[in-house]
Amino acid sequence: MKNIVIIGGGTGGTIVANRLARRLPKEWSIKVIDPNVEHLYQPGLLFLPFGAYDEKQLLRPRAQTFEDRVEWIQEGVSEIDTNRKSVLLSNQEEIEYDLLVIASGARIRPDLTEGLLDEGWLKDRFEFYTLAGAKELRGALEKFEGGRLLVNVVEMPIKCPVAPLEFLFLADEYFTRRGIREKVDLRLVTPLDGAFTKPIAKERLGHLLEQKKISLETEFSTARVDGASKKLFSWDERSVEYDLLVSIPTHSGDSFVERSGIGNELSFVPVDPRTLAVRGAEGVFALGDATDAPTSKAGSVAHFQAECLTENLLRIIDGKSPEATFDGHANCFVETGFGKALLIDFNYDVEPLPGHYPLPGVGPFTLLGESRRNHFGKLAFRWIYWNGLLPGRPMPVPTQMSMRGKQRPQASM
Amino acid sequence: MPSQIYAGITVDVDHEGFLVDAKQWTEEIGEAIAQKLGVSLTPAHWKVLFFARKDTEAQGQSPGPRRITTATGIQMKELYALFPKGPGKLVAQIAGVPKPKSCL
Numbered sequence: 001m002k003n004i005v006i007i008g009g010g011t012g013g014t015i016v017a018n019r020l021a022r023r024l025p026k027e028w029s030i031k032v033i034d035p036n037v038e039h040l041y042q043p044g045l046l047f048l049p050f051g052a053y054d055e056k057q058l059l060r061p062r063a064q065t066f067e068d069r070v071e072w073i074q075e076g077v078s079e080i081d082t083n084r085k086s087v088l089l090s091n092q093e094e095i096e097y098d099l100l101v102i103a104s105g106a107r108i109r110p111d112l113t114e115g116l117l118d119e120g121w122l123k124d125r126f127e128f129y130t131l132a133g134a135k136e137l138r139g140a141l142e143k144f145e146g147g148r149l150l151v152n153v154v155e156m157p158i159k160c161p162v163a164p165l166e167f168l169f170l171a172d173e174y175f176t177r178r179g180i181r182e183k184v185d186l187r188l189v190t191p192l193d194g195a196f197t198k199p200i201a202k203e204r205l206g207h208l209l210e211q212k213k214i215s216l217e218t219e220f221s222t223a224r225v226d227g228a229s230k231k232l233f234s235w236d237e238r239s240v241e242y243d244l245l246v247s248i249p250t251h252s253g254d255s256f257v258e259r260s261g262i263g264n265e266l267s268f269v270p271v272d273p274r275t276l277a278v279r280g281a282e283g284v285f286a287l288g289d290a291t292d293a294p295t296s297k298a299g300s301v302a303h304f305q306a307e308c309l310t311e312n313l314l315r316i317i318d319g320k321s322p323e324a325t326f327d328g329h330a331n332c333f334v335e336t337g338f339g340k341a342l343l344i345d346f347n348y349d350v351e352p353l354p355g356h357y358p359l360p361g362v363g364p365f366t367l368l369g370e371s372r373r374n375h376f377g378k379l380a381f382r383w384i385y386w387n388g389l390l391p392g393r394p395m396p397v398p399t400q401m402s403m404r405g406k407q408r409p410q411a412s413m
Numbered sequence: 414m415p416s417q418i419y420a421g422i423t424v425d426v427d428h429e430g431f432l433v434d435a436k437q438w439t440e441e442i443g444e445a446i447a448q449k450l451g452v453s454l455t456p457a458h459w460k461v462l463f464f465a466r467k468d469t470e471a472q473g474q475s476p477g478p479r480r481i482t483t484a485t486g487i488q489m490k491e492l493y494a495l496f497p498k499g500p501g502k503l504v505a506q507i508a509g510v511p512k513p514k515s516c517l
Binding site for chain 1: 428472473474477478479480483484489490492493494497498499501502512513514515516517
């Protein structure tokens with residue numbers, strides 16, 4: 001019996017497991033290691049603080065997400081040994097692998113910012129990147145009657161880089177509907193040099209912040225939080241005050257990555273950006289938020305990577321070499337509030353461009369333009385996620401980013 | 414393709430002034446860019462710049478501030494003193510490597 005072991009039953013790990021389940025030769029077994037009994041639909045966490053979803057809609061028993069052939073082991077991982085080709089579970093059991101896929105995701109690390117978890121945490125400082133955190137923030141938003149609401153991105157990379165902006169757009173709508181919008185001062189504090197850094201996106205969307213009266217503090221790298229004075233301080237001693245802080249903390253990979261000595265400075269696993277092979281470890285691949293691939297940490301990326309990786313794993317099993325097929329493709333719906341959203345579609349080499357997706361002209365989704373259809377697309381996606389994407393069914397969009405339907409930028413000479 | 418002249422040499426740049434081809438860079442060009450951006454280069458600066466170039470070549474992406482501090486041993490506060498406001502971006506500009514990536 002040969003073993004494929006997948007660490008992590010999130011989006012990427014589950015899609016790979018289910019796609020392999022249908023095509024792997026009989027002498028191979030597929031094991032997914034994940035300690036959590038429920039699968040969380042992370043894109044829903046953005047909406048939960050505003051009361052739009054409750055947690056039942058965002059969770060499914062993990063056992064229900066796998067094809068029968070997949071063996072799910074409900075344990076954590078203590079350490080992996082890429083020389084011995086084995087995984088040590090938290091219950092001290094050892095599992096050997098012939099092929100290993102690291103799909104253990106990324107987690108928030110508020111502990112890495114001085115003062116963030118001190119006095120005031122869960123009173124006037126919150127996060128929405130965990131289910132528990134999003135629920136706490138929901139309570140805080142209900143009670144918020146006015147003042148400065150700061151959304152702070154501490155450090156890159158983060159999961160879903162557009163979520164901080166989406167949160168502010170939704171907050172603009174939420175407080176408007178409550179009739180207290182003029183009492184709330186919404187501000188994004190980011191280490192990036194703009195809310196939009198890509199030129200065409202900036203040109204098309206730059207007006208949104210001004211239109212929604214959301215202010216911006218850029219190139220602010222948070223060094224510490226002072227809960228007593230309710231201030232954030234940057235590494236170059238600038239400061240900004242808050243009444244309510246929504247923090248998007250530093251992210252890191254799973255702790256076993258660090259224990260196993262295979263991660264970078266934030267415990268993300270270095271991979272070949274196109275084959276997803278982990279350098280220096282035979283038979284080991286990684287996908288999704290767990291890697292250092294220079295594209296967004298997003299579900300769509302995990303999905304497109306899973307499609308490429310499945311094919312590469314099957315090639316290896318067939319005695320062939322993996323191919324450099326993953327192109328960095330990502331696409332993301334960006335909620336802009338009041339029933340509208342926009343869609344961006346890009347890859348390693350092409351920035352988000354305007355146009356229609358996936359079909360030229362017909363769409364039905366507009367790229368880099370607000371529409372109600374995009375908003376419904378984002379909401380409808382939850383059904384597609386559980387019933388199509390996660391089971392590993394083919395999606396009606398190409399794996400690699402296509403230029404079809406996109407308006408090419410003017411060549412600048 | 415827009416271009417700029419630094420230290421008498423013409424280099425290709427993107428719309429923000431980042432070098433498009435890292436191989437066109439020389440130390441003199443680095444000095445000239447730094448001068449234009451108001452940064453006086455000391456040995457500590459050069460340690461960071463050389464690391465950034467080496468790391469970009471090896472990793473295929475330019476290093477962010479945390480990666481720079483971990484590798485060079487320079488503390489974050491000092492890094493911000495050397496390269497004010499956005500070390501990731503400023504280091505990349507002077508070192509002739511691409512701007513650190515973001516999606517939107």
